Amino acid sequence: MSLYPARAVVDLAAIRGNVRALAAHAPTAQVMAVVKADAYGHGLVPSARAAVEGGATWLGAAQVAEAVELRHAGVVGPRVLTWLYAPGAPLRDAVEADVDLSVAAAWALDEVVAAARAAGRTARVHLKVDTGLGRNGLTPADLHALLPAALRAQAEGAVELVGVWSHLAFADEPAHPTVRAQAVVFADAVRAVEAAGAHLEVRHLANSAATLTDPAVHHDLVRPGLAVYGLSPVPQLGSPADFGLVPAMTFEAELANVKAVPAGHGISYAHQYVTPHDTVVGVVPVGYADGVPRHASGTQDRPGGPLRVGGRTLGVAGRVCMDQVVVDLGPGAAEVAGDRVELFGSGLDGGPTAQDWADAAGTISYEIVTRVGARVPRVHVDTAAGDVPALTATEVAR
Numbered sequence: 370m371s372l373y374p375a376r377a378v379v380d381l382a383a384i385r386g387n388v389r390a391l392a393a394h395a396p397t398a399q400v401m402a403v404v405k406a407d408a409y410g411h412g413l414v415p416s417a418r419a420a421v422e423g424g425a426t427w428l429g430a431a432q433v434a435e436a437v438e439l440r441h442a443g444v445v446g447p448r449v450l451t452w453l454y455a456p457g458a459p460l461r462d463a464v465e466a467d468v469d470l471s472v473a474a475a476w477a478l479d480e481v482v483a484a485a486r487a488a489g490r491t492a493r494v495h496l497k498v499d500t501g502l503g504r505n506g507l508t509p510a511d512l513h514a515l516l517p518a519a520l521r522a523q524a525e526g527a528v529e530l531v532g533v534w535s536h537l538a539f540a541d542e543p544a545h546p547t548v549r550a551q552a553v554v555f556a557d558a559v560r561a562v563e564a565a566g567a568h569l570e571v572r573h574l575a576n577s578a579a580t581l582t583d584p585a586v587h588h589d590l591v592r593p594g595l596a597v598y599g600l601s602p603v604p605q606l607g608s609p610a611d612f613g614l615v616p617a618m619t620f621e622a623e624l625a626n627v628k629a630v631p632a633g634h635g636i637s638y639a640h641q642y643v644t645p646h647d648t649v650v651g652v653v654p655v656g657y658a659d660g661v662p663r664h665a666s667g668t669q670d671r672p673g674g675p676l677r678v679g680g681r682t683l684g685v686a687g688r689v690c691m692d693q694v695v696v697d698l699g700p701g702a703a704e705v706a707g708d709r710v711e712l713f714g715s716g717l718d719g720g721p722t723a724q725d726w727a728d729a730a731g732t733i734s735y736e737i738v739t740r741v742g743a744r745v746p747r748v749h750v751d752t753a754a755g756d757v758p759a760l761t762a763t764e765v766a767r
């Protein structure tokens with residue numbers, strides 16, 4: 370067991386099953402499992418391997434370092450795409466590691482070409498088009514200006530234009546008019562690149578929300594991230610179960626102290642919570658440094674983020690601190706130090722979920738799982754292989 374009094378247990382069987390479910394939602398497309406940000410906090414390499422076992426033929430990582438790390442870890446089967454870098458990035462390492470590169474600006478094409486020449490091999494390039502998100506990517510005008518140089522680099526053998534791709538601004542509102550507008554700009558961009566002579570392998574636009582709700586934008590490849598980890602990108606439209614997904618991460622800790630306190634006892638910094646009667650409180654040894662959002666603190670009138678203790682779901686009492694939170698276990702509580710507390714998990718047993726924490730903190734579940742602190746051990750289990758998480762978990766060194 371870990372020496373740390375908390376852990377994020379990640380069920381690789383859930384990740385495999387989620388990818389299978391996503392593939393079923395997009396039967397005409399390949400699946401790129403997005404594993405950026407340490408696989409949304411779930412652990413890069415084990416999660417990537419599970420996604421591939423579930424049928425992902427592509428992996429996506431925002432940062433070059435994560436994409437190269439996958440290859441160095443021996444993840445060689447799927448294609449890997451990386452897309453967010455600044456001038457001077459180690460693109461030669463990426464080309465040598467057989468990582469596909471996104472090009473979103475003229476300087477990026479120049480650097481990819483230089484990296485390919487230095488590596489002595491062709492760089493596989495996906496042209497990123499800003500179809501309306503207003504973030505990274507070539508505007509349609511930039512794309513037209515860049516195409517001649519891209520085709521010259523292709524003729525020279527420095528690059529191969531294998532993809533055109535973009536990202537939606539309102540994928541979580543499938544009926545939003547910008548979705549159709551972006552799809553039109555995307556189709557124009559694809560046509561322009563193909564008319565210029567590129568033989569594209571893949572056109573891709575859909576994140577999790579679009580994969581689950583909008584077949585019209587699936588194209589050749591869908592790019593889900595959040596849903597790979599079993600969370601719903603559109604909680605207003607459906608729960609994970611509604612989409613055939615199972616949350617993969619369980620965040621749990623052991624009670625570090627349990628004690629009786631009298632009525633009127635202030636709890637945690639600034640005494641935002643005062644015990645309404647004689648009671649028993651427990652100290653849970655995770656705080657905002659572990660990713661517990663401070664915005665999910667509890668007050669006298671509003672319980673904070675949910676904690677499952679002994680089959681009951683209670684709320685954080687008082688302020689979330691850096692390393693700990695307090696829970697009011699109630700008068701006569703039977704819990705003792707060492708008892709398990711679940712902050713969130715699959716929700717299949719009615720326990721709290723990352724979405725519940727997102728609601729309590731006024732944020733999205735993406736932020737809850739990606740922010741689980743670096744000091745919290747990730748413990749990878751495979752329930753399909755019969756692992757009992759707390760007993761046979763293999764802790765993956767981070």
Ligand SMILES: Cc1ncc(COP(=O)(O)O)c(C=O)c1O
Nearest residue numbers: 403536576577578592593594595
């Ligand atoms: C370019 C790109 N594609 C795909 C994804 C996956 O998005 P989601 O986690 O909503 O599926 C992201 C994540 O934000 C992204 O930045």
